[in-house]
Amino acid sequence: MTPTDPGPGPTGRPSATDVDNPVEDSVDLTAAQAGAAPLVPPEIVAQSMREYLHGAVLRVKGGESGMLPVILGLVAIVIVFQAISPHHIFLSAGNIVNLFQQSAVFMVLAMAETFALLLGEIDLSIGYVGPVGAVIAVQLVQPSTTNWPWWAAIIVALVACALIGAAQGSLITRLRLPSFIVTLAGLLIFNGVLLIVLGFGPFSGYPTLTGSQPNLRALYNLMWGHINPTQGWIVMAVIVGALGLNLWLRDSRRRRSGLVAPPVGLTIAKIFFMAVVGIAVVAVCNINRAAVGTLEGVPWAIFIVLGVLGAWTFLLQRTRYGRYIYAIGGNPEAARRAGIKVTSVRTVAFVLCSFTAGIAGLLYASYLGGMSNNVNGGQLVLYAVAAAVIGGTSLFGGRGKAVHGVLGGLVIGGIYNGMYLLGLAVQWQFIVTGAVLIGAVTIDALSRRGNTTGAAGR
Amino acid sequence: MDEASVDEPLLRVRGLYKSFGAVQALTDVNLDLPVGEVLALSGDNGAGKSVLIKCISGIHEPERGQIVWEGRPVRIRTPHDSAALGIETVYQDLALADNLDIVQNMFLGRERLRHRMLDEDEMERAAAETLAGLRVTSVRSIRQPVGSLSGGQRQSVAVAKAVMWNSKLVIMDEPTAALGVTQTAQVLDLVRRLRDQGLSVLMISHNLNDVFAVADRIAVLYLGKMVAQDKTSTFDRQSVVEYMTTGGLGVTTTGLPSDPGALSHDAD
Numbered sequence: 231m232t233p234t235d236p237g238p239g240p241t242g243r244p245s246a247t248d249v250d251n252p253v254e255d256s257v258d259l260t261a262a263q264a265g266a267a268p269l270v271p272p273e274i275v276a277q278s279m280r281e282y283l284h285g286a287v288l289r290v291k292g293g294e295s296g297m298l299p300v301i302l303g304l305v306a307i308v309i310v311f312q313a314i315s316p317h318h319i320f321l322s323a324g325n326i327v328n329l330f331q332q333s334a335v336f337m338v339l340a341m342a343e344t345f346a347l348l349l350g351e352i353d354l355s356i357g358y359v360g361p362v363g364a365v366i367a368v369q370l371v372q373p374s375t376t377n378w379p380w381w382a383a384i385i386v387a388l389v390a391c392a393l394i395g396a397a398q399g400s401l402i403t404r405l406r407l408p409s410f411i412v413t414l415a416g417l418l419i420f421n422g423v424l425l426i427v428l429g430f431g432p433f434s435g436y437p438t439l440t441g442s443q444p445n446l447r448a449l450y451n452l453m454w455g456h457i458n459p460t461q462g463w464i465v466m467a468v469i470v471g472a473l474g475l476n477l478w479l480r481d482s483r484r485r486r487s488g489l490v491a492p493p494v495g496l497t498i499a500k501i502f503f504m505a506v507v508g509i510a511v512v513a514v515c516n517i518n519r520a521a522v523g524t525l526e527g528v529p530w531a532i533f534i535v536l537g538v539l540g541a542w543t544f545l546l547q548r549t550r551y552g553r554y555i556y557a558i559g560g561n562p563e564a565a566r567r568a569g570i571k572v573t574s575v576r577t578v579a580f581v582l583c584s585f586t587a588g589i590a591g592l593l594y595a596s597y598l599g600g601m602s603n604n605v606n607g608g609q610l611v612l613y614a615v616a617a618a619v620i621g622g623t624s625l626f627g628g629r630g631k632a633v634h635g636v637l638g639g640l641v642i643g644g645i646y647n648g649m650y651l652l653g654l655a656v657q658w659q660f661i662v663t664g665a666v667l668i669g670a671v672t673i674d675a676l677s678r679r680g681n682t683t684g685a686a687g688r
Numbered sequence: 689m690d691e692a693s694v695d696e697p698l699l700r701v702r703g704l705y706k707s708f709g710a711v712q713a714l715t716d717v718n719l720d721l722p723v724g725e726v727l728a729l730s731g732d733n734g735a736g737k738s739v740l741i742k743c744i745s746g747i748h749e750p751e752r753g754q755i756v757w758e759g760r761p762v763r764i765r766t767p768h769d770s771a772a773l774g775i776e777t778v779y780q781d782l783a784l785a786d787n788l789d790i791v792q793n794m795f796l797g798r799e800r801l802r803h804r805m806l807d808e809d810e811m812e813r814a815a816a817e818t819l820a821g822l823r824v825t826s827v828r829s830i831r832q833p834v835g836s837l838s839g840g841q842r843q844s845v846a847v848a849k850a851v852m853w854n855s856k857l858v859i860m861d862e863p864t865a866a867l868g869v870t871q872t873a874q875v876l877d878l879v880r881r882l883r884d885q886g887l888s889v890l891m892i893s894h895n896l897n898d899v900f901a902v903a904d905r906i907a908v909l910y911l912g913k914m915v916a917q918d919k920t921s922t923f924d925r926q927s928v929v930e931y932m933t934t935g936g937l938g939v940t941t942t943g944l945p946s947d948p949g950a951l952s953h954d955a956d
Contacts, residue, residue, distance in 0.1 A: 274831040489812050490831040548805045553788075557796055560785030567747065567783045568797030569768040628787035 279495035299673050300621050300637045303666070307641060311648035319651060323517035327529060331453055333643025334531040335594045338538055339610060340617035340635030342586035345579040347618055348546075348559045350627025351402070351409040355416025357611030359394050359584050360591030362420045363387040365427045365601040367592060368437045371445040375431045380448035388588045394420065395584025399577035409580075417607060425603055438600030452534065453596035456527035459516040465528070469536070470508040474501040531593060535636065538589060542582075542632040555579055559628030590614075616663060617642045620670040641666065696759040698723045698857060698888050699744070699775075704753030706739055713739040714750070715912045721857065721905075726879060726889040728903035728920075730896075732932050735909040737892045738780075741859050744890075745777040746770040771798075776850035777859040780866075782842055784849075786835030790827065791815045793834050794849040818852040819844075822878065840871040847878055851887065858882055859890045864898050876902050894932065896925055910935035 276282035311320040319325055339356060346353040370376050370383035378386075398416050402409045428435045439450040457465065477500060484491035515528040546552035554575045557565040566572050594610075595601050614635075621638030623630025642663060649659040701719040705712075713736050721727050731737050742748045744755065746764045754761055757773050764770045770777070784793050791808070794815045800807040815830055824844045827837065834842060843863065850858045860879070864872040879902050882889050893899050899906060900920065907917040908931040916923075916931045930937055 274829045484809065487809065487813075489809055490829055550799050550801065550806060553792065553796075553799060553806060556787060557785045557792075560787035561783070563781070564783035564785050564793075564796065567767055567777075567779065569766060569771065570797050628785070 274490045274492070276493055276496075278493050279499075282493055282496055297622050297634065297637065299670070300634070300641060303620070303641050304637065304644065307644040307648065311644070311651065315648060315651040316653075320648060322519075323514050324519035325647065325651070326514050327519055329640075329643055329647045331529060331531050331597060332647055333639045334453065334535050335590050335597060335610070336613050336617045336642045337535050337636045337639030338590035338593060339587060339614035340621065340639045341538055341542055341632045342583045342590060342635075343611070343614045343618045344542070344623055344630055344632055344635050345555070345583040345586070346409065347615070347623050347625060348555050348627060348630050349576055349579055350559050351576075351580075352615065352625075353398070353409065353413045353416075353580065353583050353587075354611050355394075355398060355413040355420055356583060356587035356590075356614060357607030357609070358417055358420035358424055358605070359391055360587035360589075360610070361594065361601065361605045361607055362394070362424050362427065362591070363391040363588035364591035364595035365424055365437070366390055367449060368439060368595050368601045369427060369430055371439075371443075371449060372431060372433070372437055373441070373443045373446070378445070380445040383445070383449070384592060387592065388585055391588030391591070392581050392585040395581040396577065398584070399580025402580065403573045403576045417611065421607060424601075424605065424607075428601060428603055436600060436602050439596065440599055449592070450596055450599060451530060453529070453531045453593055456515070456529045458527050459512075462512045462516055462528040465533070466508045466512045470501075470505050474504060477501060531596075534589070534593065538586060539632050539636055542586070545582075546632060551575065551578070556628055561628075613642050613663070616667040616670070619674060620666060622674075624674050625671065626674075638670075697721055698758060699890075700756035701740075701744070702754040702756065704740070704743060704750045704755075706736075706743055706748060706750045713912050714743070717753070717909070717912070717914045719907060719914065719917065721888055721890055723856075723888055724883060724886050725904040726883050726891060726902050727905045727907060728899040729890060729892045729907050729909065730894050730899060730928060730932055731909035732894065734911075735932070736912040737909055738861060739912075740909065741777065741861060741890065741892060744770065745775060745859055767797075771853065771855075774854065774856035775859065776853060776855040776857070778843075778846045778850050778861065778863060780861040780863075782846040784834045784842060784846060787833060789833050790819075790830040790837075790845050793845060794818070794852060796849075798853070814852065815848070818848050822848055822851070822881065824848060839866060840874065843867065843871070843875055844878065847875075847882075851882060851885075855887065857888045857890060859892075861892045863891065864893065864895060872898065896928060899928070900925070908932055 276285050308321070312318055339360060342356050342360075343353060364387065367380075367383040367387035370378040370386060371380055394416070398412050401407050401412045425435075428437070431437060439446045441447075478497060481491050481494075481497040485494070511532070512528055515532070516526050518524055518526045520526075546555065554565065554570050557568070557570060558572055558575060562572060565575075594605075617638035618630065618635045619625055619638065620641050621630075621634030621636070623634045623638075645662055645666065646659055649662065697720045699719070699721040701717060704714050704717040704719075706714040717736070717740060719727075719729075719740070729737050729740065739748060743750045744764065746767045746769050749765050755764060756762070757775075762769075762773060764773070764775075767777075785796065788796065791812045795811045800810050800814075802810070812830065819827070819830065822844065824841075827841055827845075834845060837845065847858070847860075847863075850860075863875050863879070867875060876898060879889055879891065883902075883904075891898075891903065903920050905918065906920050906923050906928060908915050908928060910931060913935070915935045916927075927937060
């Protein structure tokens with residue numbers, strides 16, 4: 231396997247004397263590292279903000295750009311659509327909240343897909359697995375039939391999704407079938423299941439969430455409910471305060487004990503950025519966005535997205551299980567030899583993928599105000615993959631974060647929303663989204679190529 | 689045949705058999721590895737060197753035979769079993785995940801936890817200590833991804849990963865095969881340093897320069913059989929080459945299946 235293998239026989243080698251006395255005590259296997267320098271994340275070597283910025287620029291030049299492209303893309307989308315949308319309506323409070331709500335489904339679905347992508351796999355079925363969970367919940371809360379409480383309906387829906395994930399994951403990991411095919415079959419199968427479940431009850435295939443019955447309202451409010459402006463400020467202050475304090479304490483503790491830590495300026499900049507985003511979001515959401523009457527406050531959907539983001543970021547970055555997902559995505563053989571139970575870790579990842587898709591499905595049903603056969607799951611899953619990749623998650627496994635799905639979902643939602651405002655037909659929305667995806671994959675492939683030069687690859 | 693060692697060897701392999709389908713990879717293999725010595729395992733391609741170390745490190749389970757560790761018979765079924773005994777293996781491909789950083793790779797599969805969360809601070813401290821102990825000092829940051837390291841750096845990370853677990857035996861599979869002259873010398877130096885710290889090293893190599901440079905003992909496999917095993921001083925280059933290529937000394941027979949004999953001397 232090794233290209234420089236000396237060959238079958240040792241007889242052709244020169245005498246050993248030249249290596250018998252190596253330079254003693256100078257074991258430094260690090261001679262040839264200059265070329266790799268730009269690829270080192272700047273926040274782990276920089277001692278000051280100046281060094282950090284310098285390192286960051288080098289890194290982008292070296293093709294390792296992190297989340298920069300997606301953030302630039304978001305800025306571009308905002309500028310372009312604000313400039314060309316009729317009456318510059320794009321940045322109006324009503325439209326921004328609408329954009330968040332439209333994007334929420336893509337964001338959560340993209341976070342679901344991230345579990346598969348991190349393993350270097352793909353899950354094409356979630357476009358219908360999520361809606362299957364949703365239709366189960368919508369059917370169960372119908373007052374005229376089962377009349378379940380909303381929380382029980384949600385639990386059953388999410389458990390059903392998790393079981394679907396377990397079934398598909400087992401086929402993929404235990405029978406070693408390709409995930410592409412298994413989940414492609416799943417896309418078809420659960421489209422069928424969706425239609426069957428839709429047909430139950432006296433709703434002609436259109437169970438809705440409209441009505442004043444509390445269980446219907448609860449599901450409907452996942453997307454359309456909101457907290458009042460004062461609560462919004464309090465919750466935002468608590469979240470930003472807790473995250474900021476946590477970040478500050480961790481970074482300063484690491485700096486004190488001489489561990490690798492970002493410069494003080496960067497920590498402060500991060501906290502400042504979080505606070506600005508938090509304040510901006512709450513301020514915009516608290517503007518009255520109703521044409522008549524009052525409609526203000528942060529939608530629950532934002533907190534649901536943040537909750538999923540927080541939970542999965544914690545799982546992926548702070549727990550042993552998350553570490554194993556990255557290890558398997560980076561080098562499955564190394565993971566296996568390290569004693570990691572690769573099969574179960576991968577199976578559970580598919581369970582989490584489908585489970586999260588169930589959350590996205592519930593948001594989707596709430597957005598639509600019910601369920602119908604008018605669900606384009608194929609398009610949903612492609613948008614989910616696109617959102618994750620646009621956000622910076624690699625299709626080749628091992629690189630990506632939950633937050634990438636959120637940012638990519640915003641990009642997809644922004645394009646979707648902006649094109650709609652322009653009155654452009656849906657075909658243009660497809661074409662633009664496709665072009666953005668090509669751009670994102672190109673960046674991914676290029677940075678990957680840059681990342682493995684000089685190393686043995688995997 | 690000088691003095692038979694009175695001490696129990698660290699590792700003793702007796703009558704090991706392993707086959708893959710119709711292919712008999714190992715036949716009645718015996719091996720002794722004393723404490724604090726470097727044993728070079730040689731043999732031509734396909735002789736079964738890798739299979740043997742995989743049986744010791746728990747990747748493969750042998751069909752028959754006994755592995756005795758510090759005088760006690762043990763069964764090694766998984767990499768966890770061998771790690772629990774103090775056996776660490778550095779594979780030829782190094783088994784590093786390029787997307788993880790140095791600390792994450794060194795603790796892969798054995799992460800330290802605090803409140804059920806990864807204890808990154810503690811792991812980083814321990815990793816830095818081990819790297820310093822091996823005098824691997826000039827990686828830019830131990831938080832950089834392994835994919836951004838040079839070949840020699842990767843090798844040193846893999847070795848550091850192996851020695852940080854209070855291991856007693858480090859197995860290395862062709863540690864120098866992919867390296868240039870300078871880096872080879874540095875890796876051999878690292879091997880000597882492991883021995884100086886009291887560890888035993890089992891090193892696969894069919895590069896005789898490396899073998900004679902660091903090994904205290906040499907063992908030669910030929911077509912799945914152990915054909916020679918003794919102190920390095922009892923061999924010369926010519927004899928090792930002959931064992932590797934013909935399975936015997938000046939003979940035309942195909943090896944000595946049940947007679948580890950001529951050059952092997954077992955304490956029992």
